[in-house]
Amino acid sequence: MTAVPDIDTTAAVLRSKLADHLARHGWLRSPPWRAAVEAVPRHEFVRRFYRETDAPGLTTWTPVTADLVGVEEWLNLAYTDDTLITQFDGREIDWTQPKTISGAHPTSSSTLPSLVVRMLEDLQVHDDMTVLEVGTGTGYSTALMCHRLGAQRVTSVETDPDVAARARDALDRCGYSPRLIVGDGLAGDPDGSPYDRVIATCGVRNIPHAWVEQTRPGCFILATLRGWMRSLGLVRLTVDHDDQAHGRIIAEEPSFMIARQQDAPQNLGMLPGPDQGSTRATSHGPDLLSLPDSGFLAQLAMPHARFFTMPADDGTPHTYVLDATNDAFAVLTPDGQEWTVRQGGPVALWDELEKSLVLWHAAGSPPPTEFGITITPARQAIWLRSPDGPSWPLENESCGEQ
Numbered sequence: 001m002t003a004v005p006d007i008d009t010t011a012a013v014l015r016s017k018l019a020d021h022l023a024r025h026g027w028l029r030s031p032p033w034r035a036a037v038e039a040v041p042r043h044e045f046v047r048r049f050y051r052e053t054d055a056p057g058l059t060t061w062t063p064v065t066a067d068l069v070g071v072e073e074w075l076n077l078a079y080t081d082d083t084l085i086t087q088f089d090g091r092e093i094d095w096t097q098p099k100t101i102s103g104a105h106p107t108s109s110s111t112l113p114s115l116v117v118r119m120l121e122d123l124q125v126h127d128d129m130t131v132l133e134v135g136t137g138t139g140y141s142t143a144l145m146c147h148r149l150g151a152q153r154v155t156s157v158e159t160d161p162d163v164a165a166r167a168r169d170a171l172d173r174c175g176y177s178p179r180l181i182v183g184d185g186l187a188g189d190p191d192g193s194p195y196d197r198v199i200a201t202c203g204v205r206n207i208p209h210a211w212v213e214q215t216r217p218g219c220f221i222l223a224t225l226r227g228w229m230r231s232l233g234l235v236r237l238t239v240d241h242d243d244q245a246h247g248r249i250i251a252e253e254p255s256f257m258i259a260r261q262q263d264a265p266q267n268l269g270m271l272p273g274p275d276q277g278s279t280r281a282t283s284h285g286p287d288l289l290s291l292p293d294s295g296f297l298a299q300l301a302m303p304h305a306r307f308f309t310m311p312a313d314d315g316t317p318h319t320y321v322l323d324a325t326n327d328a329f330a331v332l333t334p335d336g337q338e339w340t341v342r343q344g345g346p347v348a349l350w351d352e353l354e355k356s357l358v359l360w361h362a363a364g365s366p367p368p369t370e371f372g373i374t375i376t377p378a379r380q381a382i383w384l385r386s387p388d389g390p391s392w393p394l395e396n397e398s399c400g401e402q
């Protein structure tokens with residue numbers, strides 16, 4: 001009879017396979033981070049989670065625990081390169097009767113390891129550095145940093161007390177005792193500053209100035225910028241001596257759940273009436289908003305906007321683009337091969353987008369990685385190729401608060 005391998009042995013084999021996978025794809029590039037991936041038991045941070053099912057239609061998540069799917073399957077899933085959801089809509093999951101969930105909004109997770117590891121590599125830490133993490137989540141990425149740097153050099157902030165408590169338990173079980181703070185990570189951690197590195201695993205609409213103030217000059221901030229329509233990408237900023245920071249978008253694809261304090265207002269407000277605004281023809285349809293590069297430009301040009309499509313009474317699809325901070329709107333409707341746009345309010349949203357597209361096309365339609373960012377205490381801007389080139393103001397810090 002063959003002996004059934006125990007959880008620790010099976011998990012160690014799976015960790016080694018995960019590390020091979022991450023290295024093969026170029027995410028895991030250095031021996032110290034490889035050692036961390038091979039050592040930190042991710043399954044301890046995701047004892048219970050939800051995973052997305054592949055079924056078409058409404059996004060649906062199914063619960064996973066060792067009891068529900070069996071120890072082997074639970075471990076296999078814990079060591080796949082997937083995001084594992086641990087909370088929806090800011091509420092704790094009722095694990096006494098776990099059910100399939102759909103139409104919900106994930107608010108905490110263990111991020112897919114390839115993204116965690118790629119960010120940790122991009123952080124370019126040295127042995128004696130201190131790190132502030134914003135968004136503890138399950139604590140898995142915190143544990144990787146503890147393994148790499150020593151827990152005494154790691155501080156992590158989580159805004160949700162229940163999530164933070166679970167992360168603390170998991171970190172304790174694994175023998176890591178970093179400094180854990182429950183609070184709004186947008187304020188950073190003045191008591192522990194200055195830090196050598198700040199890393200955010202929730203998306204932000206702007207770089208909180210507190211992070212710049214709390215990072216040692218010459219050191220880095222790594223975060224994903226995003227708006228209410230989409231992500232703007234992963235930025236790495238170097239902090240200057242004069243309370244400023246500058247850097248580049250180093251990858252366009254990562255998208256994190258937005259910092260809770262910066263989430264879009266739930267209420268969409270009043271829809272514009274059919275007689276409001278002025279109408280013109282446009283060759284740019286709503287697809288622009290969803291396509292990778294033009295969607296990026298749309299997010300820059302309309303920083304407070306959201307959009308959705310719904311059919312009018314006669315079935316014609318209307319795409320509404322609504323600014324959440326004022327009454328500006330653009331409504332797109334198909335008109336043969338072209339489109340009609342009706343705009344109103346203090347800003348002509350579609351005009352702004354088209355102006356940005358002209359600048360972008362004139363520059364040869366470069367990808368987001370050709371954009372950079374400058375932060376001063378007074379202003380944050382994203383620019384194309386050079387700080388003197390075309391630029392777009394980033395969402396002002398105070399406007400993100402509700």
Ligand SMILES: C[S@@+](CC[C@H](N)C(=O)[O-])C[C@H]1O[C@@H](n2cnc3c(N)ncnc32)[C@H](O)[C@@H]1O
Pocket residue numbers: 107108109110111116134135136137138139140141142157158159160163183184185186201202256257258259260261
């Ligand atoms: C994608 S999860 C973090 C993943 C985590 N690093 C891991 O490895 O498990 C994002 C986390 O950011 C937290 N968060 C959102 N806004 C925050 C804020 N303002 N300050 C601190 N944490 C925040 C969320 O509650 C969520 O737990």
